[in-house]
Amino acid sequence: MKTITLKTAKIHQVLEQLQTTFAGKLTTDAKEHILEIDNPIGKGIIKGISFKGGISYMEFDMEFTEDIAMVASSPDHTPICFAYCSQGHFMHSFGTNGEKHELENFQTGIITSKKSQDNLLYFEKDMRLKMILILVSPTSRSANGNHLSEELQKLFFKNDKAQNFAYVGSYNLKVAERVRQLNSIDETGIARRLMVEGLVHLILALEIQQHSDDLKKTDLQESSLTKNEMEVVRELSLFVNNYPEKQLSVTYLCKKGGLSPSKLQEGFKLMHGTTVTDYIRDVRVQLAENLIKTTDMNISEVVYSIGFISRSYFSKIFKAKYNCSPKEYKDKQRNFAISA
Incomplete structure (x- = not known):
């Protein structure tokens, strides 16, 4: 040694x-x-x-x-x-x-x-x-x-x-x-x-x-997950971040990670404080914000590139998170670029 x-x-x-x-x-x-x-x-x-x-x-x-x-x-x-x-x-x-x-x-x-x-x-x-x-x-x-x-x-x-x-x-x-x-x-x-x-x-x-x-x-710290199962949850979280455009679901992630739905949800709640579905949605919205800000893609192109199939639904959750519509946000970015 x-x-x-x-x-x-x-x-x-x-x-x-x-x-x-x-x-x-x-x-x-x-x-x-x-x-x-x-x-x-x-x-x-x-x-x-x-x-x-x-x-x-x-x-x-x-x-x-x-x-x-x-x-x-x-x-x-x-x-x-x-x-x-x-x-x-x-x-x-x-x-x-x-x-x-x-x-x-x-x-x-x-x-x-x-x-x-x-x-x-x-x-x-x-x-x-x-x-x-x-x-x-x-x-x-x-x-x-x-x-x-x-x-x-x-x-x-x-x-x-x-x-x-x-x-x-x-x-x-x-x-x-x-x-x-x-x-x-x-x-x-x-x-x-x-x-x-x-x-x-x-x-x-x-x-x-x-x-x-x-x-x-406290009961909040009691978990039925093993170390290996927690590692799987971490890897599935990374997978969501790397491939948000895929049609991800609880069923798909359970099959990919070999976890039951209850263990998958428990793991995401422990790691992220939210459900699997809400986590996927949040990752997509954050990626969309970055694409609107840094690319020339229009809103529809952004929506479909990150796995959403409804532009109206995307606009709703985007506004709930950022307090403005995707179009308003893109217009502000364009106006800023022109003034700069």
Whole structure:
């Protein structure tokens, strides 16, 4: 097993240390640090970015060729770490002899530790790992403008002091959907940074809510779906996004994924908070809005290209979502282009 020791909590320095260990190409775009690795040690990408309010974000999409143990020692101000694994799994322990906690795909986790405590993350060789870490650095109560950090300290610190604490939560498909949205951001520069920051805050909120719901043991978190079935739901969601023009239905998706209608609906409700039919409709409407804005297609061409068969029905749901008709929206886009 290869052991890596990280001697800093600052994201840009962490990425620099990882580059020293793994080699690879390290670049920066709008303060987001990106390490691309493709060598005998492993292949993939590690990203990191810091935001205001003491929040940092790291993303791993890696496959290592040998077992890895990553050691990070808690600084004077112990961060609260929110983790999520969307593919593969990893383990954590406090110190080399501490009990190991495993985080599987679709599971949330929260970790914090006492001062000067070594935290170890274990990554298995020959396994595709996709995980994110959101670090919230605590501040003194007198610090201005960091109410989030203060509230998290109340939740996870005892008497304002961090203790060794590791929580592995229930399976959460809503976070998986937000991670997918993060990975699908095509923008660069400041636009990408703002989009990433918004989604990171949303993921953080979902993880905190997950912890709260697990403590209350609410019925909302009880699911009859297995991990494999949840993976099927995620893949079917991607299929809808990639092929919205197909005549999709609950029956078609059940047959494609090998799920019963009840399990399919339960999975979409967990992941998207809506029914299968409503999800398909929303994906189509969003695609239509983009086509109206970015192409010369007329409204009828847009309607039929995304799988709708009724223009009047499409106009109705488009207006309900965007508060204007498709024609009004296209006219506004045309007028804007002329004035520009």
